[in-house]
Amino acid sequence: MKALRTLDRWIVKLEEHILSYSIILIAIMVVGNVISRAVVGSSWAFHQEVSRFAVTVATFMGISYAARKGRHISMSAFYDLAPYPIRKALAIFIPALTAVVLFTLSVFAYGYFMSLVESGRVTTAMQVPVYLFAMFIPVGLVLGGIQFLRNMWVNIKEKEVYLAQEKKDYS
Amino acid sequence: ACGSEDAGTDGGTVDEGAGDDGAAAETYNWQFVTEEVQGQVQYEYAAEFAELINEKSDGQINIDVFEFGQLGSEVDQVEQLQNGIVEFAIVSPGFTGGMVAEGQVFALQFLFPDDQEVTQEILNTSEALNTHLAGMYEAHNIKPLAFFTEGAMQWTGSSQLRTPADFENFKMRTQESPLIMESYRAYGADPSPLSWSELYTSLDRGVVDGQENPIFFIEDASFHEVQDHMTISNHNNYVAMTTVNPDFYNGLPEDIRALIDETVEEMQPRVFEMQAEMNEALLESIENDTANPTEVYELTEEEREAFRELALPVRDFFRDEVVGDEGREMLELLEEEIAAQQ
Amino acid sequence: MIATMLTIMIVLLILGFPMMIPMIAASIVVVLFFMPNVDPMFLVQQMMEGISSYVLLAVPLFIFAADIMSTGKTSKRLLDFVGAFVGHLRGGYAITTAAACTLFGSISGSTQATVVAIGTPMRKRLLSVGYKDSSAIALIINASDIALLIPPSIGMIIYALAAPRVSVGDLFIAGIGPGLLIFGMFAIYSYIHAKIYNIPRAKKYSWKERWNVTVKALFPLGFPAIIVGGIYFGIFSPTEAAGISVLYALILELLIFRTIKIPDVPRIALSTGLVTSAVFILVAAGQAFSWLISYARIPQMLTETVLGSDPTALQVLLIVAIFFFIGCMFVDPIVVILILTPIFYPAAMAAGVDPIHLGIVIVFQAALGSATPPFGVDIFTASAVFNKSYLDVIKGTPPYIVMLLIASVLIILFEEISLFLL
Ligand code: NA
Ligand code: NA
Numbered sequence: 018m019k020a021l022r023t024l025d026r027w028i029v030k031l032e033e034h035i036l037s038y039s040i041i042l043i044a045i046m047v048v049g050n051v052i053s054r055a056v057v058g059s060s061w062a063f064h065q066e067v068s069r070f071a072v073t074v075a076t077f078m079g080i081s082y083a084a085r086k087g088r089h090i091s092m093s094a095f096y097d098l099a100p101y102p103i104r105k106a107l108a109i110f111i112p113a114l115t116a117v118v119l120f121t122l123s124v125f126a127y128g129y130f131m132s133l134v135e136s137g138r139v140t141t142a143m144q145v146p147v148y149l150f151a152m153f154i155p156v157g158l159v160l161g162g163i164q165f166l167r168n169m170w171v172n173i174k175e176k177e178v179y180l181a182q183e184k185k186d187y188s
Numbered sequence: 189a190c191g192s193e194d195a196g197t198d199g200g201t202v203d204e205g206a207g208d209d210g211a212a213a214e215t216y217n218w219q220f221v222t223e224e225v226q227g228q229v230q231y232e233y234a235a236e237f238a239e240l241i242n243e244k245s246d247g248q249i250n251i252d253v254f255e256f257g258q259l260g261s262e263v264d265q266v267e268q269l270q271n272g273i274v275e276f277a278i279v280s281p282g283f284t285g286g287m288v289a290e291g292q293v294f295a296l297q298f299l300f301p302d303d304q305e306v307t308q309e310i311l312n313t314s315e316a317l318n319t320h321l322a323g324m325y326e327a328h329n330i331k332p333l334a335f336f337t338e339g340a341m342q343w344t345g346s347s348q349l350r351t352p353a354d355f356e357n358f359k360m361r362t363q364e365s366p367l368i369m370e371s372y373r374a375y376g377a378d379p380s381p382l383s384w385s386e387l388y389t390s391l392d393r394g395v396v397d398g399q400e401n402p403i404f405f406i407e408d409a410s411f412h413e414v415q416d417h418m419t420i421s422n423h424n425n426y427v428a429m430t431t432v433n434p435d436f437y438n439g440l441p442e443d444i445r446a447l448i449d450e451t452v453e454e455m456q457p458r459v460f461e462m463q464a465e466m467n468e469a470l471l472e473s474i475e476n477d478t479a480n481p482t483e484v485y486e487l488t489e490e491e492r493e494a495f496r497e498l499a500l501p502v503r504d505f506f507r508d509e510v511v512g513d514e515g516r517e518m519l520e521l522l523e524e525e526i527a528a529q530q
Numbered sequence: 531m532i533a534t535m536l537t538i539m540i541v542l543l544i545l546g547f548p549m550m551i552p553m554i555a556a557s558i559v560v561v562l563f564f565m566p567n568v569d570p571m572f573l574v575q576q577m578m579e580g581i582s583s584y585v586l587l588a589v590p591l592f593i594f595a596a597d598i599m600s601t602g603k604t605s606k607r608l609l610d611f612v613g614a615f616v617g618h619l620r621g622g623y624a625i626t627t628a629a630a631c632t633l634f635g636s637i638s639g640s641t642q643a644t645v646v647a648i649g650t651p652m653r654k655r656l657l658s659v660g661y662k663d664s665s666a667i668a669l670i671i672n673a674s675d676i677a678l679l680i681p682p683s684i685g686m687i688i689y690a691l692a693a694p695r696v697s698v699g700d701l702f703i704a705g706i707g708p709g710l711l712i713f714g715m716f717a718i719y720s721y722i723h724a725k726i727y728n729i730p731r732a733k734k735y736s737w738k739e740r741w742n743v744t745v746k747a748l749f750p751l752g753f754p755a756i757i758v759g760g761i762y763f764g765i766f767s768p769t770e771a772a773g774i775s776v777l778y779a780l781i782l783e784l785l786i787f788r789t790i791k792i793p794d795v796p797r798i799a800l801s802t803g804l805v806t807s808a809v810f811i812l813v814a815a816g817q818a819f820s821w822l823i824s825y826a827r828i829p830q831m832l833t834e835t836v837l838g839s840d841p842t843a844l845q846v847l848l849i850v851a852i853f854f855f856i857g858c859m860f861v862d863p864i865v866v867i868l869i870l871t872p873i874f875y876p877a878a879m880a881a882g883v884d885p886i887h888l889g890i891v892i893v894f895q896a897a898l899g900s901a902t903p904p905f906g907v908d909i910f911t912a913s914a915v916f917n918k919s920y921l922d923v924i925k926g927t928p929p930y931i932v933m934l935l936i937a938s939v940l941i942i943l944f945e946e947i948s949l950f951l952l
Contacts, residue, residue, distance in 0.1 A: 036803030037796040040590055047587060047773030051766045058357060060380040062364055069582045072590070072806075076581050076814060079807020088808050089548035090913045092904060092920045096546035111547055118555050122574065125558075129571035129578075136270070136328065138263075139286045142364035142381070147286065154574060219825075226872050227694030257692070257868035258824040260579045260817075267575060273568050273825075383584035385864075386767040388698050389682040394764025409691055410698040473695075480699065 028160070032082045039075035043068045062142045070150050077157030080119070084112075084164040087181030101178075108178045108186075112169040116162040123158035130155055214248065216444075220276040221254040221265045223283070223428075228404060229338040229466060230278040230428055231255055233459045237276075237430075240451050249444070251276070270329040272433045279330065280428045281321075285365060288324050290515040292367050293522065296506060297423040298496040304340060306529050307425055308460050311335040316522035324514065331434040333452045336459045338402055339467040340422035344415040345398035346391070348483070350491055352376060352498055361387055361399040370505050374498045391415055402426045404463070407470035413480040420486040423495065430455070531564045532828060543904065549920075553815040557822050568825070573818040580817025581810045583864070584769060585684055588643040590806040591772035593915060595779045596650040597798045602783035602790055604750040605651040611747035613655065614740045617732035621717075621724035623659055627652040627666075628673040628716040632709065635677020640684065641863070641900055642809070642911045643772065644674035650915060660729050667916060668926030671901045671908045672934065673716055678863065678897035679709040682768065685893040688864050692871035696885050701893075704886045704948040708894055708941050715933045723929075749782055808914040813907065816861040824869055829853075833873050843881040847942045850874050850888065851895045858899025859906055867896055890948040894941055898934050902927065 050064040083089050096107055133148035140147055164182070171179045178186040220238060224230035231253065238251035259265050259274070262283040269277040281291025293299070300307045311317060312335075322332045343349045345358065355375035362368045362379045369379035380396050390396050392414035399411060400423070406412055430452055437445065474482050487495075507516050535556045542552040554573070561570045599605040616622035630652060635644040649670035656666035678685040681702035690698045723729075735743070744751075756778055757771045766774055783790045790798070823829065836849055853874070857866040871892060878888045901908040903924045913923045941947055 033800050034796075036807065037799035040594055040799040040803045040806065041796065043587060043590060044594060044773055044776045047591060047770055048777045051770045051774060054359070054378070054380055055765055058359075058378045060378070062366065062369060062379075062381055065364060065381060065383065065584055068584070068587055072581050072587065072810065073578060075590070075803050076807050076810040079803055080811060083804055083808045083811075084548075086804065088804055088914065088917070089550070090808055090812065090910050090920060091546050091548045092543055093546045094921050095544050097919075097921065107545060111545065114555075115548060115551050118551050118558065121558060122554060125570045126574040128569070129574040132267070132271075132571060136267075136287060141286055142366070144286075144366070151574075151578060154578065225692050225694075226875065252827060254824070255692075255872050257865070258821075260576055260821060261582075264572075264575055264579055268572065271569055271572070273572065382767065383769070385583070385585050385684055385687060386769060388687050389761075390764070390767045392682075393761060395767050395770075408694065409687075410696075413697060413699045 029082075029085070032078060032160070035078045036075055036082060039071040039078075042071040046071070066140050066142045073150055074153045074157075077154045078160070080157050080161030081164040084161055084168060085182055087184030104178050104186075105172065108172040108180075109169050112165040112172070116165040116169065119158045119162035119165065123155045123162065126151070126155040126158055216245075216249045218249065218251045218276060219254065219274040220251050220278075221259055221268065221274045222278045223256050223262050223265070223280060224278075225255045225257070228408060229459065229463045232462055232466075233336075233430075233455060234276070234278060236458065236462075237451060237455055240454065241447065244447055244451065245444075249447075266330065269431060269433055272436055275433055275436050277330075277431050278428050279332075279431050280426070282363065282365070284325075284328075284330075285367075287328050288321075288330075290321055290324055290511050290518055292365065292510055293321070293506065293515075293519060294424060294427040295365065295368050295371065296503060297371050297499040298492065299499075299503070299523075300425055300526060301530055302422050302492065304337065304422075304425075304464070305460075307340075308337055308456075310526060310529055311337060311427065312456060314522060314525050316518045316525060320514070320518040320521065325429075325431070326434055329434060331432050331437055332429040333432055333449070334430045334456055335427055336430070336456060337425040337427055337463065339404060339426055339463045340420075341400050341402055341424050341426055342406065343398055343400055343419040343421045343423070344391075344406060344411055344482075345417045345419070346394060346415060347397065348417045348485065349398065349419045349421070350485060350487065352494055358398060359396040361390070361396040367502070367506060367510055371499060371502050374502050375495065387411070388414060402463075403467040403471050403474070407474055412474045412477065412482045415482060418474065418482050418484045420484065421492075421495070422487075423499075531560060531826070534564070535560050549905070549910065550811045550815040553812075553819045557815075557818050560822060560826075565826075572821070576818040576821040577814035579821075580814040580862070580865075585640065585864070586810070586813070588640050588769045588772035589646065589809065589911070590802055591769075591776055592643045592647040593650075593805055594799060594802040595772070595775040596646055596915075597802050598776070598779040598783055598790070598795075599750075599753075600650055600654070601794070601798060602779075603787045604753065604779060604782050605654075607743075607747045608750040608753070609651055609655045610743050611751065613732060614735040614743040617659070618734040620731060621720040621722075621729070622731070623652070623656055624661070624669055624720035624724060625717045627656065627669055628676075628713060628720060631670065631673035632676045632680060632713050635674055635680060640768075641674045641677045641897060641908050644677045645671055645908050645911045646915055647775070649674070649912065653916060659732065662926070663918070664922060664926030665723070666926075667912055667918065667923050668930055669716070669720070671906075671912050671923070672927065672930035673713075674908060675897040675901050675934070676709050676712055678893050679705040679712070679890070681705060683893065685863055685867055685896055686889060688867045689871055689889045689892055692868055693875050693885055693889060696889060700886050700952055701889050703951045704890050705893065707947045707950060708890055708937070711940065711947060712934070712937050715937060716930075719929065719933060749786055753778055753782075805914045809907070809911050812910050813862055816905075816907075817865060820861040820865055820869065829857075829870060829873055833877075837877050841877060841881055843878075843883045844942070846874065846878045846881045846883055847888070847891055850878065850891055851938060851942060854892055854895035855899040855902070858896045859902065859904060862907060863893075863896035863900050866899075867892060884945055884949065886952065887945040887948050891938075891942055894938060898938060902931055902934075 046064040046068045050061040054060045130151045133151050138147045168181050171182050180186045220234045222230040222234045234253040238253050241249050268274045281294050285292045325332050352375045355377040358377045359380045360372045360377040361382045364381040372379040538556040539552040557573050561568050612626055616626050630648045631644050634648050653666045686701040690696045760766050761771055900906045909923050913920050
């Protein structure tokens with residue numbers, strides 16, 4: 018158990034670093050290109066590709082972090098109005114099915130990643146393999162799926178309703 | 189009204205026909221994806237191709253044509269063709285340069301002759317393209333059936349572009365491709381890759397000073413409204429390929445394959461005519477747009493020569509940095525074929 | 531197939547699933563059970579495609595800049611400046627918010643970026659002077675709509691490409707009338723709303739006090755000046771302006787006000803990343819979904835059924851309005867414009883609709899659809915950025931929906947509203 022908890026702490030740290038440095042990277046690329054073009058007169062050919070990479074990484078690696086913090090957007094009208102037993106049942110069912118969907122999608126994402134590995138296609142500007150861009154998608158989806166399973170588990174274990182592992186429903 | 193029967197779920201498959209004369213009554217539903225929209229060369233080509241095939245097959249073959257934007261980016265479309273979920277695609281080699289680097293040969297400037305008809309003739313008959321280059325695409329599960337030009341590429345600018353000196357410190361919007369960027373560096377310009385969706389505004393405000401495109405596209409995207417000068421430079425051609433998924437194609441009965449081949453061949457002069465008419469008419473419309481005056485200038489043979497000289501070393505960049513031995517041989521053969529036509 | 535897809539989406543949505551799931555689950559089920567020849571990996575290809583548009587980069591960058599400025603002093607000083615001049619007026623802050631959204635939108639061209647960049651600071655101030663959060667948010671997401679109508683509008687550039695022989699310049703001019711119409715409606719509403727709810731007015735500042743506030747806001751005022759000036763003088767593009775605003779915010783807060791230190795920057799970026807992910811995963815899911823319905827040619831089937839033969843100009847425009855409105859509830863407006871325009875354009879021309887007028891109706895409906903429930907990228911963005919539940923975000927929107935519907939009827943019926951400046 019203790020090892021798992023340590024692993025979990027490591028994963029959170031990793032997710033936090035990936036998320037924040039992706040955003041910083043986008044800012045550096047866009048600003049750097051403007052300055053280079055305006056001052057030196059030469060554009061950074063790679064700035065669009067690096068930014069696109071960072072956006073992809075942030076989006077998919079953020080699934081699990083947003084799930085942990087209960088920040089995924091949902092339409093909760095029915096949920097909010099439902100009586101406790103139904104809300105409790107939903108609090109278990111929703112993350113469970115969400116995890117199933119994400120795991121399924123991660124299988125397809127792995128398939129897409131492998132097809133890019135096989136095609137050997139490289140990007141236009143940097144001439145690096147395109148599969149590098151898609152690599153984080155299956156990983157992010159699996160981590161996201163695991164996090165939703167934990168959101169489900171906390172609702173099975175505890176009496177209160179949790180919107181996410183780290184977010185109790187106070188209503 | 190669920191529509192699952194004809195909703196693209198049966199792409200490339202054969203349906204049981206309603207008639208009772210066996211194989212002859214089989215019907216086909218295929219998808220044809222293009223990189224352009226209505227009124228532009230690729231889409232109009234595909235639409236006419238679909239109509240012709242439908243007529244010739246007495247309605248047995250139905251082709252749905254997709255405009256750009258419906259199935260994702262150009263590269264997405266190519267992947268869908270390779271996978272066979274669309275049967276036909278028009279592909280410009282520029283977008284597949286990451287896979288078949290040799291396709292970037294069309295980005296070389298002042299390689300093909302100035303004369304469009306001669307250029308198209310080379311595209312039709314060249315062994316370097318139709319055998320060598322086509323073979324490289326087939327190795328990636330893309331079968332080119334024909335090459336055609338959508339028109340010569342032209343320059344537009346906020347200032348006049350007649351000599352290499354005019355490109356000094358000129359911010360030229362290009363694709364992200366190293367070869368294209370190298371081509372403009374050779375003239376002394378600052379190549380600036382910029383997202384297409386921001387190009388109109390950026391030309392208007394001077395973030396970049398100029399761009400390159402065929403005439404029909406310049407007019408369609410209204411770039412002439414925010415540019416004062418256009419140079420008929422014919423520095424290279426916007427070349428596209430009619431392609432098909434090879435597994436699908438090879439699996440077809442021989443008569444159907446012959447029908448496709450015949451139609452592709454018939455379309456070659458048609459698409460040449462189409463692009464010529466379109467580019468001519470739209471050039472006129474740019475010249476007649478008095479609200480947004482654009483000075484149109486055609487390079488003289490001497491002026492072309494000055495650019496050609498600077499563009500020649502870029503072929504070394506192509507040979508050394510872009511392709512391998514196969515590509516070098518292809519370029520050599522192509523250069524011979526072009527020389528033979530002149 | 532359509533029935534299965536809709537059922538899955540609606541049921542999962544109502545149960546309160548994270549909003550990416552209804553779209554993804556419906557797409558997966560359709561591919562697996564109705565399209566045996568389609569490899570489901572293309573759903574992933576399209577999710578990746580959905581977030582790879584360069585213009586979308588403005589969203590995380592503006593969120594980042596807004597996060598930095600609201601952590602430090604920039605945001606507060608800018609708002610103090612605004613307050614000193616309009617705080618004493620009835621509905622002053624609300625009208626200023628609407629004006630700021632219009633101006634900013636005209637620069638960034640993106641409704642989502644506007645929600646973030648103007649919404650984040652203005653919402654705080656609106657709350658502090660007594661507005662309900664639901665009214666504040668509703669005002670912000672709806673006023674941000676105007677962004678698509680005022681040049682340089684990305685929506686119009688995309689329409690011009692999809693519609694043969696339409697001038698981008700003409701579209702830009704034609705958007706001004708409808709943009710001002712909506713701004714006017716919102717301003718009048720803000721005034722009446724403030725009167726009815728008796729929103730307290732701040733004391734009137736003396737000119738000396740105003741001077742003091744202005745001096746304090748001098749550096750922060752460089753923010754709009756640099757953005758507008760940089761784009762106008764062609765130093766950077768609208769998307770790049772988002773990056774420059776991050777740079778300027780960092781210079782102010784790190785070097786001049788010294789309210790944050792270098793180690794704080796990754797922490798702020800983390801919160802930006804979290805919001806970006808929550809919004810972009812929906813953009814990604816929307817793209818996969820839209821690819822699927824395009825591949826199945828559902829829009830073509832539906833329009834053929836609905837348009838029938840020989841529709842009148844008014845019929846075409848009404849159907850266009852409905853289709854774009856619905857389409858943009860699910861998918862990014864840019865994608866919808868690219869997909870649906872070619873389908874309607876020929877019928878509209880045959881019915882004698884002016885192509886510029888058609889463009890304005892389309893762009894306006896696209897903007898409207900992205901700010902109205904149930905789906906709407908602006909709603910998602912507001913929900914993520916303000917950390918409010920979906921319901922809280924849409925609670926205050928009904929009055930705006932009514933106004934926008936009126937505006938949309940006017941714009942459809944009277945083409946002069948769009949064409950009078952041409
Ligand atoms: Na156009
Ligand atoms: Na002009």
